[in-house]
Amino acid sequence: xxxxxxxxVLVTVTMVAVCMAVRAQETxxxxxxDPDGQGLLAKVNGKxxxxxxxxxxxMGRAHGRLLAELVPNVMPRTMALVGAGLxxxxxxxxxxxxxxxxxxxxxxxxxRFLRECRAMAAAAGITERxxxxxxxxxxLFHCSGVAVRNxxxxxxxxxxxxxxxxxRDIHLQNYTVLQVFQPEDGIPWMxxxxxGFLGTVTAMNLKGVAIGxxxxxxxxxxxxMPMTFLxxxxxxxxxxxxxxxxxxxxxxxxxxxxxxxxxxxxxxxxVYATPSxxxxxxxxxxxxxxxxxxxxxxMLSAGGRAKxxxxxxxARFGTITPEVMIEIIxxxxxxxSNLHNAxxxxxxxxxxxxxxxxxxxxxxxxxxxxxxxxxLDFYAxxxxx
Amino acid sequence: MMREIRIIGAAVxxxxxxxxxxxxxxxxxxxxxxxxxxxxxxxxxxxRLLRERNxxxxxxxIIYPSPEVTDFEPNNTVPAELYLPLGMGRDRVFPAVVCLxxxxxxxxxxxxxxxxxxxxxxxxxxxxxxxxxERGGTEGKARLVTDAEVFVRxxxxxxxxxxxxxxxxxxxxxxxxxxxxxxxxxxxAILSATxxxxxxxxxxxxxxxxxxxxxxxxxxxxxxxxxxxxxEKLSPEARERxxxxxxxxxxxxxxxxxxxxxxxxxxRMICAEQDQVVPPVxxxxxxxxxxxxxxxxxLKGMDHYSAMAGFPKIMEDVVAFFGSDVPASWQPPPMIGExxxxxxxxxxxxxxxxxxxxxxxxDRAHMAGVTAEVRVNGKQYTAAFDMLRGTRGxxxxxxxxxxxxxxxxxxxxxxxxxxxxxxxxxxxxxxRDDLSVTGxxxxxxxxxxxxxxxALAAASFTPEALKQYYTLGEVKNxxxxxxxxxxxxxxxTRGNLDLAFSADGTPLSASWTFGDVTGTVRFSHWRLNxxxxxALFEPPPDLPxxxxxxxxxxxMFAAVFEYLVEATE
Numbered sequence: 001x002x003x004x005x006x007x008x009v010l011v012t013v014t015m016v017a018v019c020m021a022v023r024a025q026e027t028x029x030x031x032x033x034d035p036d037g038q039g040l041l042a043k044v045n046g047k048x049x050x051x052x053x054x055x056x057x058x059m060g061r062a063h064g065r066l067l068a069e070l071v072p073n074v075m076p077r078t079m080a081l082v083g084a085g086l087x088x089x090x091x092x093x094x095x096x097x098x099x100x101x102x103x104x105x106x107x108x109x110x111x112r113f114l115r116e117c118r119a120m121a122a123a124a125g126i127t128e129r130x131x132x133x134x135x136x137x138x139x140l141f142h143c144s145g146v147a148v149r150n151x152x153x154x155x156x157x158x159x160x161x162x163x164x165x166x167x168r169d170i171h172l173q174n175y176t177v178l179q180v181f182q183p184e185d186g187i188p189w190m191x192x193x194x195x196g197f198l199g200t201v202t203a204m205n206l207k208g209v210a211i212g213x214x215x216x217x218x219x220x221x222x223x224x225m226p227m228t229f230l231x232x233x234x235x236x237x238x239x240x241x242x243x244x245x246x247x248x249x250x251x252x253x254x255x256x257x258x259x260x261x262x263x264x265x266x267x268x269x270x271v272y273a274t275p276s277x278x279x280x281x282x283x284x285x286x287x288x289x290x291x292x293x294x295x296x297x298x299m300l301s302a303g304g305r306a307k308x309x310x311x312x313x314x315a316r317f318g319t320i321t322p323e324v325m326i327e328i329i330x331x332x333x334x335x336x337s338n339l340h341n342a343x344x345x346x347x348x349x350x351x352x353x354x355x356x357x358x359x360x361x362x363x364x365x366x367x368x369x370x371x372x373x374x375x376l377d378f379y380a381x382x383x384x385x
Numbered sequence: 386m387m388r389e390i391r392i393i394g395a396a397v398x399x400x401x402x403x404x405x406x407x408x409x410x411x412x413x414x415x416x417x418x419x420x421x422x423x424x425x426x427x428x429x430x431x432x433r434l435l436r437e438r439n440x441x442x443x444x445x446x447i448i449y450p451s452p453e454v455t456d457f458e459p460n461n462t463v464p465a466e467l468y469l470p471l472g473m474g475r476d477r478v479f480p481a482v483v484c485l486x487x488x489x490x491x492x493x494x495x496x497x498x499x500x501x502x503x504x505x506x507x508x509x510x511x512x513x514x515x516x517x518x519e520r521g522g523t524e525g526k527a528r529l530v531t532d533a534e535v536f537v538r539x540x541x542x543x544x545x546x547x548x549x550x551x552x553x554x555x556x557x558x559x560x561x562x563x564x565x566x567x568x569x570x571x572x573x574a575i576l577s578a579t580x581x582x583x584x585x586x587x588x589x590x591x592x593x594x595x596x597x598x599x600x601x602x603x604x605x606x607x608x609x610x611x612x613x614x615x616x617e618k619l620s621p622e623a624r625e626r627x628x629x630x631x632x633x634x635x636x637x638x639x640x641x642x643x644x645x646x647x648x649x650x651x652x653r654m655i656c657a658e659q660d661q662v663v664p665p666v667x668x669x670x671x672x673x674x675x676x677x678x679x680x681x682x683x684l685k686g687m688d689h690y691s692a693m694a695g696f697p698k699i700m701e702d703v704v705a706f707f708g709s710d711v712p713a714s715w716q717p718p719p720m721i722g723e724x725x726x727x728x729x730x731x732x733x734x735x736x737x738x739x740x741x742x743x744x745x746x747x748d749r750a751h752m753a754g755v756t757a758e759v760r761v762n763g764k765q766y767t768a769a770f771d772m773l774r775g776t777r778g779x780x781x782x783x784x785x786x787x788x789x790x791x792x793x794x795x796x797x798x799x800x801x802x803x804x805x806x807x808x809x810x811x812x813x814x815x816x817r818d819d820l821s822v823t824g825x826x827x828x829x830x831x832x833x834x835x836x837x838x839x840a841l842a843a844a845s846f847t848p849e850a851l852k853q854y855y856t857l858g859e860v861k862n863x864x865x866x867x868x869x870x871x872x873x874x875x876x877x878t879r880g881n882l883d884l885a886f887s888a889d890g891t892p893l894s895a896s897w898t899f900g901d902v903t904g905t906v907r908f909s910h911w912r913l914n915x916x917x918x919x920a921l922f923e924p925p926p927d928l929p930x931x932x933x934x935x936x937x938x939x940x941m942f943a944a945v946f947e948y949l950v951e952a953t954e
Binding site for chain 2: 073076077078080081083084085087088089090091092093095170171
């Protein structure tokens, strides 16, 4: 009887714990399954979550199948809209530029990404050209990134935020997908992404490496690995900030980008990367291009946004939690074009993310909390026979 | 059909509406229908009050006693609206129509339909179903789903009320008692078909978006969820009574009468191919029961709500169907003097829908020159552009646009796009004659555009039918220009719209204030079906050309179109 009671208590406690874990990242609901068992489409808090796993072909096929209705809206449709804007405003033909980028950056792009891209295109019913256009079009983001730790955060843990300010007006937010990749020979990771996009601009992997980028100049320097694929390479390969930096230094790079990278060991850096240099900015390190940076803080931003960010970081120094960070990155730190935001806690693998609404920037929208480990556990449980 | 109504309302909110001339000191008339003219065999009296006289028809408020007396007193009096053509005379030669309303209770659709019929020589009446509006007291139609007995009796009462409406129409001076028809949309069509089964005096029936097997419709449609919830909460016995009543009144049981109408070519059915409220299978079942299955007119690619895109054409079909019995000697009242404010507004709405969605005749084009200043939440946008729409998908749009600057695009012998004023991208490479811009647009977004254009067109027919949302004033300038001032007072939208017209009725400008949005649009020219030339659709000749893929340019056009539709959602 005693053993039965103990068992009951244990089961109850376990169930409560599981329930609490699930509640921590809100309930996932399965929407569709890849018939090959290599993917799953789910929803959490009304947001799409895509899981894919396996070889590049398997992941691409699952991606294309599960998002077959959405992908054509992004590529070719949204790409065509971007192309029309480029043609009208600058007199440049989008597809000529894409072909040049592909010709120059393609040789530096890991073959597995191209294979995945082709498989995704075939499964989604779009042309390979459309898929490559979507995944190689130059991202000229104007964003902010910030990470705090130790004395700057409330409990010493790293709180890392990335603000993506980019073309909210073209309605890319209609096609948002939280993507969870489980490659057969890489680290599982998640990306705040869009249907059909195989690279990433906002990612965290199971080792706790989190990364967000900020676009700079250097447009036309396309003889390197495209930024979105370089970030994916980091997400799939790096177990900590040092390894991420090693990858960045080792590969040919394109254009000019800034990154904030953090990891579960509370390491964090700001990175300035061009085809020729990789400069690293440590926590609390000052830079003439930035307003005063608080201790134990890495921040990248520009203009009035950087000033506001600096002031807010100083004002909330030592009290920063994810919830406080969400307040800090509201406008004017985020721009009106704010497409999505993410706040990472690498040590717990938690992420809070928000997408732009129809007429509102992401910073004014509610955030959804997910946990990468819980997501992967959910996927595993759904795949189990 | 609630969404159609909102769409119509929104369409008219854009352009405003009208107040017809109120009749001077209207007197309420009491009219007796003798026992021999009443389906119950008992005489009854109804009242009618002239509410307005338009240049094309009169509208009366009618109140008649329901043949069915219920415990809820307000429900026993039936409010109705009667629309009469002008110049009917008293010879009993005119057809007449009873119109049954949709599930939603705004009655806008029925007002438009009845007004349109009256404008074309067909007296028409709609009445409010049991417990709708004032018949339901403060609860309105929700009272219908409070009790099984109330519901069952309400359904049966609706049929009795429809039969009494036929009594009234038959008794009208000028109406041929043998030519009283019935029509309705959605729930109105279903009930109309049922009435055909119990009312042998129905001469013709035009059923829009209707069907049979009502139990299936109720148990599956999103729109009937409250009714479904009510039924599901009933005790098994009460539920069975309700279902028995629904089955007894199912229009499929009216098959004998419907067959007679069909055989005499006095039945029409228009259904939506993708109807999600009245499933096509239910429409087919009703049509099969009526021996009419091969004669349904299907609205291709449309559902219960996007059918609004086809509503102007449907209204014309309804008018033609019932109007064929109008004596040839009757003609719509001639236009005397200048256009009324209502007509100016209707003309503007019609022109706008034509400009946006109407195909010009061969070798002609629709043209407009527009300068616009719009302020949204304090931010100013300006644009100045010329637009041209020709046949076979040809168009041209050139000017200066917000966020973009100078731009131009068009399709003549090939699609083209001006790049930053420096060159023209010409879609001449790898021409794909199997592709078109409309073919590349997401069908749902294309349908939204068509629905909006359809709503504008429908509203343009009878803007006065929606006047409960607006008041209208008019000013005449010394130079003959006319200013129509519209005050919109809708529960969701309040604001002002001023439309200026030249002496001949051509739109000159529109200014509006709705919430944080203010704006002015001026038309330098506004010509519909104007003579055009093929060369008008070609790109400017003085810029260098860069050949690009035909498909790429078409996809860009489609993406821009979708973007604009999305932006207005």
